[in-house]
Amino acid sequence: MAKKLLLVDVDCGVDDAQAIMMALAAPTVEILGITCCFGNTSLENVCKNVLRVLEVCNRTEIAVYSGASNSLLGGIKPEFAHFGTDGLGDTGESASVGLEPLQKEHAVNALVRIVNEHVGEISLVATGPLTNLALAVKLDPTLPQKLKNLYIMGGNLEGRGNRTVCAEFNFYLDPEAAQIVLNEFTCPTYIAALEFVYNNALSKEFFDNWIHQKSLKGKFMKRISTKTQLHSFGFVSYDSYAMAAAIEDDIVTDYLKFGVDVDLRGQFTRGMMILDVDDRLKKHKVFLMKTCDLEKFQRLMMAALQ
Template identity: 60%
Template sequence: MKKLLLIDADCGVDDAQAIMMALASPRVEVLGITCCYGNTLLENTCRNALRVLRICNKLQIPVFAGASAPILGGPLLGASFHGKDGLGDAPDPSAPGQELLQKEHAVNAILRIVNERPGQVSLVAIGPLTNLALAVKMDPTLPKKLRSLFIMGGNTESRGNITICGEFNFVTDPEAAYIVLNDYTCPTYIAAWEFTCSSLLPWDFYHEWVNQDTEKAKFMKKITAHSLQVSESHKETPGKREWASGFVSCDSYAMAAAIDENFITEASVIGVSVELNGSLTRGMMVMDWTDKLKKEHKAIVIKKCDLGKFQELMMAALK
């Protein structure tokens, strides 16, 4: 039996990498992609998801437009690391158009798809968690019908990549992250920022990866060129040298765990939440090491992984 995955993404470059990993795996079936704002505007993330599906010859997979802003509104800053359009500012004039998007809203699609296959679907959330938060508020029984939830987001050591103490996906919509970590009671796996940075791949692997003689690899090399330049500039920046010293595809770690839980070699089983009010810590994931929150539902926060298996999945994504 193949694993059934529903992917919620703000399709930037690393989202594209993660989605292509899933599409290439014989172990899973992707039921759909629900889009939200994040790395760029919703209009762009939807278009980007369609571009990824086209290069993989998978345009039959439905794409749904979802939340266009955080629950409480606020500025949409985006992540310049992936370019203004989310895919490295490498436009394709022949990219699939918005007419290929499904008419159904992403939140409604999440509820419908999970209800059609109770206990079988795993959600893979690799963007801000707004769609997931809205879905559980519309149907509080949703988590009981999920097989599992895989999240790329949050942090474990208060290291920020967008604010002093906050990771991008959680800081972009802290209320949504809080709702998801507290209301989703299905098995929940988290690939946090520090874990991805400590599991980076050598740049030699990156160059081998994007220089495979395939259309997928050519596409990936094109859309990652901008990010590569940014990473090069960060090698001399205090606080950013560590993660710029290798290739990090953040969202792909959560996807690898969703494809095969044996990818995870060490994890902490712990209660987690999100800080909403701190002047310096808003959006930071809270690790309840002393169990003061008394949470019955504990998350599986990934600490280490099988990098050999990860490289195999990454290489297969572009073949």
């Protein structure tokens, strides 16, 4: 059976690391490249974090590309706090990683090139701000037609945010990019929004068992998870849900299907994802993940650290 071809665009914090390790452990998947964007930490740290994850997993042959260092308008100053200032729990895991292994090609150019080399075959998984994707579609407006699928972790469904009152972290850091992607990427698009990942959280007991695996990967995850914020309702590996959906088609068991957009002007709602439930905007429909097969998801999570 031919492997699924993935391109992965990340702002590598702890949850991106978890998602990357999940994909690396999946025998049915081949990662053609990893593109980096600012978000959970600075662009330089993101690149170092990705290189460190590949080093831990003994997969340094995978090409890594440096991309956008700020939002399209450059008006938002990220606060690097959720996973520590370096994105990996301030553990120093990436402090000694050099940037020499980075490809010379810019991430946006790499996205366009690689998709054009594999027309109709690539699933693009985006787990950070969508800046690189927005720039790529402006370089090549036909890009979405050449993708097999797009998987996004971002946005929200009910107007409650985790960065502002009404906006989810990834969309808020570059609302213009999110709007461009949701409007111009007309390929089949699957979104793991904030409410979906919260409603499908894993137990704290699972988290404890998961990070105490004795493998090198398990020990690495335990070290970088010191600042992982466990919610009252459990453990949420945000980005891993989008990655899991890209790896196994049936892991998400139910979807909503609506047109969506992003608010850019509201005092409180800038960056909020808007659901067009009555089809008033006449936009193409996306698949909004609703329920997850948690048993299968847990198996992918466990395999990531083995």
